[in-house]
Amino acid sequence: MTDFVKTAPPALAAAAWRRRTFLRVAGASAASAALVLAGCGKTTPAPAVVVDPNLITLQTGDVGLLNYCFLLKQLETALYKLVVDAYPADFSPDDRALFADLHDHELIHRQTLLATLTTNFLPVLPFNFSSFTLTTRAGVLAAAQTVEDLGTALLAGALPLFVNEALRQLLTKMLSVEARHAALVRDLATLGSFAGPDVVPAATGLNQVLTPTAGIALLAPYIAPVVISVANLPTV
Numbered sequence: 001m002t003d004f005v006k007t008a009p010p011a012l013a014a015a016a017w018r019r020r021t022f023l024r025v026a027g028a029s030a031a032s033a034a035l036v037l038a039g040c041g042k043t044t045p046a047p048a049v050v051v052d053p054n055l056i057t058l059q060t061g062d063v064g065l066l067n068y069c070f071l072l073k074q075l076e077t078a079l080y081k082l083v084v085d086a087y088p089a090d091f092s093p094d095d096r097a098l099f100a101d102l103h104d105h106e107l108i109h110r111q112t113l114l115a116t117l118t119t120n121f122l123p124v125l126p127f128n129f130s131s132f133t134l135t136t137r138a139g140v141l142a143a144a145q146t147v148e149d150l151g152t153a154l155l156a157g158a159l160p161l162f163v164n165e166a167l168r169q170l171l172t173k174m175l176s177v178e179a180r181h182a183a184l185v186r187d188l189a190t191l192g193s194f195a196g197p198d199v200v201p202a203a204t205g206l207n208q209v210l211t212p213t214a215g216i217a218l219l220a221p222y223i224a225p226v227v228i229s230v231a232n233l234p235t236v
Contacts, residue, residue: 054225054226054227055226055227055229056122056123056226056227056228056229057229057231057232058122058228058229058230058232058233059120059232060232060233060234061163061234062162062163062164062167063117063120064230064232064233065158065161065162065212065233065234066113066116066117066120066167067117067120067121067122068154068158068212068215068216068228068230068233069113069154069155069158069171069174070110070113070114070117070121070122071122071125071219071223071228072150072151072154072155072215072219073106073109073110073113074110074122074124074125074127075127075147075219075222075223076106076109076110076147076148076151077103077106077107077109077110078127078129079127079129079132079143079144079147080099080102080103080106080144081103082129082134083099083103083134083140083144084096084099084100084103086134087099088134088135088136088137088139088140089135090136090137091137091140095137095188098184098188099140099144102144102181102184102185105177105181109174109177112170116167116170122228125223125226126223127222127223128221128222128223128224129143129222131221132146138189141185141188141189142189144181144185145182145185145186145189148178148181148182148185149182149208150210150215150218150219151178151181151182152175152178152179152181152182152207152208153207153208153209153210153215154210154215154218154219155171155174155175155178156175156207156208156209156210157209157210157211157212157214157215158171158212158215159171159172159175161212161233161234161235161236179207211235212230212233212235213230215230216228216230
């Protein structure tokens with residue numbers, strides 16, 4: 001990235017510097033989220049119910065919500081692992097560095113939630129990314145924008161449902177990082193378009209929020225044929 005900043009036109013060099021700083025701040029939030037883990041109380045409710053291998057019913061309360069968020073982080077980490085293992089030919093060195101950071105942030109989140117869940121976590125699921133084109137820069141940015149916009153709205157909808165204050169603080173930090181990711185990816189696709197009206201309506205100025213029912217419906221195509229039931233999750 002250093003060479004890019006030195007040789008790029010001033011506007012692009014400044015944008016690259018802002019993006020690097022932007023993710024550095026996001027990374028600090030991710031690391032601090034891991035620190036919050038140390039203060040979280042441990043609970044031992046029943047594990048996710050797996051009777052039919054293609055049907056998983058999430059637990060009630062905070063543990064069920066954590067697994068709902070863990071599913072998202074599994075998906076995001078898996079997507080970015082595909083990208084960093086085989087970067088598109090038209091990725092710049094700057095693109096590679098940024099997506100490596102995106103992968104690492106999501107991996108931190110996934111592993112933090114995994115540790116918090118102790119023995120109550122969802123199994124690792126296979127994901128279907130066939131609807132995405134991951135061989136071109138434009139395709140990767142479109143895929144990343146889809147999952148980051150979804151992730152931001154999903155976490156925003158789940159956060160108020162948590163009862164445990166330490167967990168709520170943990171997820172707040174993750175939501176902050178997720179929103180930064182979404183803004184960054186949009187800005188990479190079109191400079192200056194970090195908050196589009198499709199996710200931040202001008203009438204409200206507030207980001208889209210998804211209930212667990214709505215969120216799992218949008219995640220469903222990526223986890224089929226497995227079905228995740230959120231019927232036990234709190235709604236208010």
